[in-house]
Amino acid sequence: NAGVTQTPKFRILKIGQSMTLQCAQDMNHNYMYWYRQDPGMGLKLIYYSVGAGITDKGEVPNGYNVSRSTTEDFPLRLELAAPSQTSVYFCATCGSYNEQFFGPGTRLTVL
Amino acid sequence: AQSVTQLGSHVSVSEGALVLLRCNYSSSVPPYLFWYVQYPNQGLQLLLKYTSAATLVKGINGFEAEFKKSETSFHLTKPSAHMSDAAEYFCAVGNSGAGSYQLTFGKGTKLSVIP
Numbered sequence: 143n144a145g146v147t148q149t150p151k152f153r154i155l156k157i158g159q160s161m162t163l164q165c166a167q168d169m170n171h172n173y174m175y176w177y178r179q180d181p182g183m184g185l186k187l188i189y190y191s192v193g194a195g196i197t198d199k200g201e202v203p204n205g206y207n208v209s210r211s212t213t214e215d216f217p218l219r220l221e222l223a224a225p226s227q228t229s230v231y232f233c234a235t236c237g238s239y240n241e242q243f244f245g246p247g248t249r250l251t252v253l
Numbered sequence: 254a255q256s257v258t259q260l261g262s263h264v265s266v267s268e269g270a271l272v273l274l275r276c277n278y279s280s281s282v283p284p285y286l287f288w289y290v291q292y293p294n295q296g297l298q299l300l301l302k303y304t305s306a307a308t309l310v311k312g313i314n315g316f317e318a319e320f321k322k323s324e325t326s327f328h329l330t331k332p333s334a335h336m337s338d339a340a341e342y343f344c345a346v347g348n349s350g351a352g353s354y355q356l357t358f359g360k361g362t363k364l365s366v367i368p
Contacts, residue, residue, distance in 0.1 A: 245296055
């Protein structure tokens with residue numbers, strides 16, 4: 143039982159490049175989330191999904207896109223990377239009492 | 254709307270001393286409350302949760318928290334700090350309303366343990 147997995151662990155992008163952050167879960171949870179974490183700022187919700195085919199914006203969606211074709215996978219797409227997107231990205235799923243289970247994170251640097 | 258305030262971005266304690274990390278919340282409906290711990294270069298791990306059962310909640314690694322509705326608080330405590338407790342701690346609030354599955358996180362408190 144792997145829980146929530148994320149790839150890659152680290153990535154360096156040049157300004158204007160694109161990439162997809164992968165997230166997969168084997169907990170059979172319907173709700174999934176993408177957060178970004180910046181020093182001293184806590185976690186900010188980027189996008190979330192309530193099930194396959196259904197996604198919605200969070201607090202800071204600009205510059206990102208998501209899709210959810212299966213229960214297991216919830217990729218996050220950056221189309222035109224900007225230095226402001228340098229951050230640590232976490233994927234999470236939601237259990238029975240709103241508790242969330244987090245992946246190990248992807249550390250992204252945009253230069 | 255819901256919000257979380259963690260008092261103190263950094264807290265230092267001596268090894269063996271009491272750990273007290275403060276969290277106050279606001280919520281328009283009965284809340285669910287959580288504490289998470291994050292070790293360096295890792296994801297967030299659930300320490301404990303309050304979901305309207307007992308107001309004193311015990312978690313992993315000897316931590317506990319008490320829900321006080323009158324004070325809108327959910328402070329995290331541990332009687333005796335260990336070096337391994339050095340990490341960042343996040344308080345989060347969710348609400349028990351139907352269809353609500355989002356958490357609001359505090360900005361975190363970094364705990365240092367002095368030998």
